[in-house]
Amino acid sequence: MYILLDIKKDCSLVIPISNPEKLGGLKTVNFFLVKQEKSLSLIDAGYNTDSHWEALNLALNQNGLVLQDLTEIILTHHHIDHVGLVDRIVDAHPIPVYASPLSIPRLKRDKDFMELRVEFFEKLYYEMGCGETGEKQIAYLKKALLRNKGKAMRAEITAITDNEFLGFTILEVPGHSPDQLAFLDQQRKQLFAGDLLIEHISSNAIVEPDENGSRLPTISQQIDSLNKCAAFHIDSVFPGHGAVIQDPKALIHKRLERIEEKSELILRYIQSGHSTANEIAQVLYKNTYNEQFSLVMSEIIGHLDYLEAKKKVTMKKLQSICHYHVTV
Numbered sequence: 001m002y003i004l005l006d007i008k009k010d011c012s013l014v015i016p017i018s019n020p021e022k023l024g025g026l027k028t029v030n031f032f033l034v035k036q037e038k039s040l041s042l043i044d045a046g047y048n049t050d051s052h053w054e055a056l057n058l059a060l061n062q063n064g065l066v067l068q069d070l071t072e073i074i075l076t077h078h079h080i081d082h083v084g085l086v087d088r089i090v091d092a093h094p095i096p097v098y099a100s101p102l103s104i105p106r107l108k109r110d111k112d113f114m115e116l117r118v119e120f121f122e123k124l125y126y127e128m129g130c131g132e133t134g135e136k137q138i139a140y141l142k143k144a145l146l147r148n149k150g151k152a153m154r155a156e157i158t159a160i161t162d163n164e165f166l167g168f169t170i171l172e173v174p175g176h177s178p179d180q181l182a183f184l185d186q187q188r189k190q191l192f193a194g195d196l197l198i199e200h201i202s203s204n205a206i207v208e209p210d211e212n213g214s215r216l217p218t219i220s221q222q223i224d225s226l227n228k229c230a231a232f233h234i235d236s237v238f239p240g241h242g243a244v245i246q247d248p249k250a251l252i253h254k255r256l257e258r259i260e261e262k263s264e265l266i267l268r269y270i271q272s273g274h275s276t277a278n279e280i281a282q283v284l285y286k287n288t289y290n291e292q293f294s295l296v297m298s299e300i301i302g303h304l305d306y307l308e309a310k311k312k313v314t315m316k317k318l319q320s321i322c323h324y325h326v327t328v
């Protein structure tokens, strides 16, 4: 038996937004209760706020359940809006927490990895020609590293290493984050996809280092992850934000097309003489460059890597700065 708790129409559990202005375009933060014969799993765990805690308890109570009925927490990826309540739940009711092995150093804020990550961005922003804005961002990251030192997840995390887990087929779907997993119920044709696919906005591919400090090819990963899901027959995608997706194939097609269009646009900027990632970011994202610097740079760098992989551009370093030119 398998029951998706029907709290709000199609979603098993949609947590109302406590502070929409902070969420920007995300609309809602979704996390899901999935009841099976012998388990009651929580997929993702929202923000660590009182309103999300209350919403979780309300959803349980409205379905004749209590927190103590939860049997485990499963995480799609390590981002702060997906893992917030984990420690609060586990403190009140000790249950296992499962995530990708790649989530663990990030959630545990492993000292070596966190330092390597800051070094990675320091070098990256320098090489991409970001100058003072890049330096400011690094100063912010270094401060955040100190400030968040004690904010590691306390709960023990068990790595999901099997292809099948709790009745779900586990799909690795990196791109938005290196550790992102999607949980597929092949029988019900339902996919819990984290932030892989969101109906009302394109999910960002966010540039990150791997465990050894090498840059991940995030746009290529995003394309592969979307294609991976398109290969399955899926009726509904339960996303991390916004509405349930009822025609995922059409949306995946749209997102893949948009990626190609964006790549072509960036190629045209290079053609017209903008050769560094920073120059392209400044002309393409005039209004958001300062405010959303790291996301804007992620987008441009991801696409430059993608164009380079497709041999449409070549990169040459001039005084340690990466310059891109259209391949002739």
Ligand SMILES: [Zn+2]
Pocket (backbone or CB within 6 Å): 077, 079, 176, 177, 195
């Ligand atoms: Zn995310």
